[in-house]
Amino acid sequence: MTRHITSDDVPALAAGAAIFGTGGGGAVTTSQFGVAAALDLHGPVRLRRVGELTPDDAVIVMAGIGAPTVGIEMLPSAEQPETLLREMERASGRRITAVMATEIGGTNGVGPVGWAAQLGLDVLDADGMGRAFPEATMVAMNVAGVPRNLTVLSDVVGNVTVMRTIDATWLERHVRAFSVAGGSLCLGASMLDAADVPGAVIEGTVSRAIEVGHAMLGAQDPVAALSRTLDASVLVNGKIVDVSRRTEGGFVRGSVTIAGTGAERDRLLRVELQNENLVVLEDGEVLVSVPDLVTLVDSETGHAISTELLRFGQRVSVLAWACDPLWRTERGLEIAGPPAFGYDIPYVPFEPGRTAPGAAGREGATTTSGATA
Amino acid sequence: MTRHITSDDVPALAAGAAIFGTGGGGAVTTSQFGVAAALDLHGPVRLRRVGELTPDDAVIVMAGIGAPTVGIEMLPSAEQPETLLREMERASGRRITAVMATEIGGTNGVGPVGWAAQLGLDVLDADGMGRAFPEATMVAMNVAGVPRNLTVLSDVVGNVTVMRTIDATWLERHVRAFSVAGGSLCLGASMLDAADVPGAVIEGTVSRAIEVGHAMLGAQDPVAALSRTLDASVLVNGKIVDVSRRTEGGFVRGSVTIAGTGAERDRLLRVELQNENLVVLEDGEVLVSVPDLVTLVDSETGHAISTELLRFGQRVSVLAWACDPLWRTERGLEIAGPPAFGYDIPYVPFEPGRTAPGAAGREGATTTSGATA
Incomplete structure (x- = not known):
């Protein structure tokens, strides 16, 4: 059955894209309104699976590039998507038939649906990251070696x-x-020939974001619904007791400390971040690291909290789940594993439902602490 | 008669281009060697007059863009001119037949001859400035309103x-x-359709630079030869007694003070500069200003001294001559008159041979100084 995205899907898409933003990817609210308006004006957009592409298809891969904070205030020009499409068709000599998001995480996962509506193109049910990453090099196309x-x-x-x-x-x-010369925000596009798509994108991420958003928005217990839909572990439920954050070299860097509440009140987790949440530590042990996904959500509403909006006292749940297998390949880890972000730690694939190694270590530490202290 | 440029012409072209650099435009030595080598390898280049262009001709307008100091050390890649030509032909859909220098002044007046040799194209006997200016906006094409x-x-x-x-x-x-992202130096090109050329370039400047260079290099008295060939006034012969110079916002800014020697030992001139020499003052009066041309030359050899190489004690002659009439139009002065460089002074066209108003003023001041002091 051919699936279409209507303006009714946009709140779920936006909520889901924010979850896949893992703290980064830019706030979704501005583009959410624009995309809903575009779908109302131009009609629903067809969502095509990778398997439905024919050799005649060519995909324009689009993203806003710049400072997320600027994107909140500076609206794009309505002409930008048309300009990109025209120039890409002229430069490549190909007729473009579909739009794909460079990253599904954050505002860049929402915008492409509106651009496709405006341009009269389909949306490919896939993206280049399956999450959000800070740099243009960190895409599946680069892992797959597609020029x-x-x-x-x-x-x-x-x-x-x-x-x-x-x-x-x-x-x-x-x-x-x-x-930067254009005001610290621009719209960018690359192109993928249909033949190059399989294996060079993360498939199904648009419908997945909508599914995750729907599950969360309709649930009595949004965090439990997210955990179930994402196959994610809730690492801790707690409150933010410390935020150390600075803007450095165009990135938000720092860490946030979460103290467990209720039955988990003895626990203390630290999340290291660079735009996105990168590494979760407990008692000096790594619980999760990039490229696996970590998102801090509001414990009550389930809405993702982006790194620039973290503050003392927020009640949060820390969700972690496995990345796409593509990121766990040697080339994937070279591009987006812990060392790519400056962490000298080995990557241990996160398995949802597994007893967190840090939690086990914590219990051990508690048991022996009397003897060693 | 069709004129060709051979490697024998290069020293004169370089010396002449440096004179038209009015202190800026970059040192000519590096490109001088490269251009001579290109002409030896590929053979002489045909120099075409503007009037010889046919409707089928299209001109690629080329220049190095960036920090002149970087250009002294960082050699260009041999592939850059070919890349520009290929991409310009692809983007414009035109077949390019000739190369024109964006500016005849300095290294950018020399390089295009070598690029034309390498590309198998003619050189147009014209340029976009008739001198050197610091910004891409300050070109005859912009004065003429050619897009x-x-x-x-x-x-x-x-x-x-x-x-x-x-x-x-x-x-x-x-x-x-x-x-800047490419290392503070790149090669740039725009295009001129043959139909747009007349009135939108300064004609004859390549052969003029060679003529001026030949006159200077072969002369017993190079300064006198320059003055005669350029129809320039020698504002003063003297020595540099003060240099105030800073690098600011990518430009060299400041001023240089020249004290007259011999019969002119009572005179004191100040030259204001921003990459190029912009304004000459004597006793508070403006003797010459942009867009008219001011070049400081070594009093003995006649070689132009660029602003970044000015230093205390140099024996210099200050030459001034009239700019092309295009720069004296309302639009020309708007783009490159004194106010375009931040000077709140009216533009008074410089007439060679005219008694310098400053000199007259100075004599008046001397006469009355006893009474007013």
């Missing part, structure tokens, strides 16, 4: 540039320069 | 971008960002 040398960028006043870059590092560097 | 919305940029490692910008200010901003 992405062609990039089109458009700023809000109407300038547009078509770039051919020699590698992902230079792409990131020149894209960042254009974004 | 330059299409720009191609290439950095030294192999990245290339095709930009369409909404106006000259945004062009300058995005070009600067790409240049």
